Amino acid sequence: MVDEYDHLSDLWYQYTFNSVDSVLLEEFEPPKGLTHRPVALDVGCGTGIQSLRLASMGYDVIGVDVADALVAVAKKKLAKAGYYDAEFSIADAQHLPLEDSVADCVNCCGPTLSFIPDWRSALREIARCLRPGGKALFEVEGKWNLDLFWEILNALAFNFLGYNEPLPTALSHLRPPWNVGHSIEYEFPLESGDSVQMPLRLFAASEFDCELTGTGLVPVKNWGLHVITNLMPSTILHNPNPSRLLSIIFKRLSSMERRINHVWPFTALGCSLLVVARKQNAEPDSQEESTWV
C-alpha cells in the first residue's frame, strides 16, 4: 500500500487516524524535568504519520518497521519537515534493536500488533524498551463490533455489502471462547479497486488489557473506535469518494461516538481498540507469558 497509504481519504481511515492523533496530542505531552531530550519510539511506524506528530511535539523519534519502502517514505517526510534527528531502522518488532528503557514513550498504532504473528514477543520488546513510568499507545483490531452483524447479513443477502465472506466464515467469528481473540484473513480494499489479503489478529478488549499487564504495562485509558460509526457497514465507509449525505451522517455518528467511547462497554466494542498503558516502576512479574482463557 506504499503508493496510497498517505492518501487514504475514506471516512473510516480518516476518523481512525484523527482519533489516534488526538490521543497523542492530549495524553503524550513530553514529560517535564528530563535530563535528556524526550525520546519516542514508533513501532510499526509505516510512512511516519505518528512519527511526524511525535516529532512536532518535541520528541526525538526512533521509527522501526519491517517494510523498507514505508520507512523510506517516513524518513523523507520527517526530513522535509525539518526533523533531521529522527532515526529510522528496518527491523522486526519481535526483536527490537534497541537498549532497555531507551524510550520515554512508545506508539504502536495502525494496528501494527494485529499484523505480527508473535505479538506477545513484540509486546515484551516494547515494554523492555520503554522506561519505567513511560506511556505507550496501542491500537489493535477489536473482536466484538457491529461488523460481525453486517458480515452475517451480507452473507445471507448475496454479498450486497461487498464483504466477500461466505456464511460459515461470517458465523465462525462468533465461536467461543468469547474473551480470546483470533486471526482472520482480512481483505484490505485498495483505492485502485483491487484488494490485498492479509492475516489480521483481532483482540478481545479484556484479553489485550490482561496481556499488557502481564508485560508490566498497566492500561490507564481505553477507547473503542468505530463503535457507533459502525452502525453503517465498514465497506460503505471505505468508499474513497463518499457522498455528501454519507459524510453528514458519518459526522453525526462520530461526534456521538466521541462522547461515549471511553466508557465501558463501548471501550470493548470497537473495530479498533485504543489503549494508553503506563510501564510500572517496579520490575514486572516473572510470569513469562500471560495466558487469558
Ligand SMILES: C[S@@+](CC[C@H](N)C(=O)[O-])C[C@H]1O[C@@H](n2cnc3c(N)ncnc32)[C@H](O)[C@@H]1O
Ligand atoms: C497499517 S501500518 C501502520 C503504520 C503507522 N503506524 C500508521 O498508523 O500509519 C502497520 C505497520 O506495521 C508494520 N509491521 C508489520 N509487521 C511488523 C513487524 N513484525 N515489525 C515491525 N513492523 C511491522 C507494517 O510494515 C506497517 O507499516
